[in-house]
Amino acid sequence: MDNVIADVETHFVDWYERDYGIRVEREQMLGKPESEALPDKEAVWKFVFTPGFFRTVPVIPGAVEGVKELMKYYRVYIVSAAMEFPQSLFEKYEWLKEHFPFIKWNHIVFCGDKSIINTDYLVDDHIKNLDNCSGKALLYTASHNIDIKHHERLNDWKEVVAWFRREQQEQ
Amino acid sequence: MDNVIADVETHFVDWYERDYGIRVEREQMLGKPESEALPDKEAVWKFVFTPGFFRTVPVIPGAVEGVKELMKYYRVYIVSAAMEFPQSLFEKYEWLKEHFPFIKWNHIVFCGDKSIINTDYLVDDHIKNLDNCSGKALLYTASHNIDIKHHERLNDWKEVVAWFRREQQEQ
Numbered sequence: 001m002d003n004v005i006a007d008v009e010t011h012f013v014d015w016y017e018r019d020y021g022i023r024v025e026r027e028q029m030l031g032k033p034e035s036e037a038l039p040d041k042e043a044v045w046k047f048v049f050t051p052g053f054f055r056t057v058p059v060i061p062g063a064v065e066g067v068k069e070l071m072k073y074y075r076v077y078i079v080s081a082a083m084e085f086p087q088s089l090f091e092k093y094e095w096l097k098e099h100f101p102f103i104k105w106n107h108i109v110f111c112g113d114k115s116i117i118n119t120d121y122l123v124d125d126h127i128k129n130l131d132n133c134s135g136k137a138l139l140y141t142a143s144h145n146i147d148i149k150h151h152e153r154l155n156d157w158k159e160v161v162a163w164f165r166r167e168q169q170e171q
Numbered sequence: 172m173d174n175v176i177a178d179v180e181t182h183f184v185d186w187y188e189r190d191y192g193i194r195v196e197r198e199q200m201l202g203k204p205e206s207e208a209l210p211d212k213e214a215v216w217k218f219v220f221t222p223g224f225f226r227t228v229p230v231i232p233g234a235v236e237g238v239k240e241l242m243k244y245y246r247v248y249i250v251s252a253a254m255e256f257p258q259s260l261f262e263k264y265e266w267l268k269e270h271f272p273f274i275k276w277n278h279i280v281f282c283g284d285k286s287i288i289n290t291d292y293l294v295d296d297h298i299k300n301l302d303n304c305s306g307k308a309l310l311y312t313a314s315h316n317i318d319i320k321h322h323e324r325l326n327d328w329k330e331v332v333a334w335f336r337r338e339q340q341e342q
Binding site for chain 1: 248252254255257258260261264265275277279280281282283287288289290305
């Protein structure tokens with residue numbers, strides 16, 4: 001969910017500018033863990049525990065159309081490691097209902113450790129999730145993962161849709 | 172979670188008595204779907220959507236000690252089809268924190284359809300979950316499932332612990 005369909009990175013930058021008056025450039029965030037990418041290292045933690053943060057995250061460009069496209073050929077599940085921020089659970093559900101109303105409740109999973117999720121594919125921005133997944137792992141590009149080399153990388157939703165279209169045709 | 176560690180059945184009966192003045196006996200509920208087990212068929216739906224319902228469910232007798240015992244030998248995950256009642260998400264999380272504080276957030280999963288959960292075992296009261304699970308299915312007895320014959324049945328937490336102890340010794 002975060003950094004694949006929900007643009008948490010942009011939301012961090014926007015909230016940081018709002019609260020600290022400094023616009024952080026993407027170039028400064030490259031290769032740094034999310035929690036260390038903003039000048040004040042406390043900011044990310046403060047934001048993710050602020051009510052409303054997850055409810056107001058912008059959608060990643062192309063994600064709505066992309067997920068709709070994938071749903072023509074695949075059973076798509078939204079799996080979010082939301083349990084780390086329990087106050088976000090209902091916000092994330094409401095966010096999905098607003099932006100992805102075509103995803104039914106029974107295709108939403110909020111978990112902690114994604115290793116028990118059994119899907120054929122996993123598109124994720126975190127190697128901690130991809131390294132332990134049972135299906136084919138696909139790394140969705142975010143500033144924090146830019147130096148990761150050991151997973152196939154998809155840079156945007158255009159690439160996601162193209163990858164799964166090829167995969168579908170090869171089957 | 173529900174009817175395995177959280178005694179939803181008892182909670183239905185208690186709330187029904189509180190609101191309707193009638194104590195429904197277990198014998199009357201046997202073999203009936205949960206939503207049809209109380210005289211007023213609307214009651215169950217009303218209860219599950221009432222704020223506080225899931226937060227105040229009693230614990231199934233022996234569940235706390237049983238889960239602790241299993242955790243000596245197994246990685247135990249709490250998997251709840253909570254997404255059907257999204258307002259329950261935070262309540263269920265808070266309930267777990269109160270009664271099962273020894274279960275870490277990363278071992279909690281709130282989902283809809285449990286078929287994408289990849290565990291070696293699943294203890295559940297619903298055949299809709301057990302029939303599609305990838306691991307060994309174990310039916311935890313509830314009034315509504317009393318007539319089900321096609322899964323191994325565990326009647327209480329004493330039987331759960333004994334079953335897994337045997338399983339552990341055979342491996």
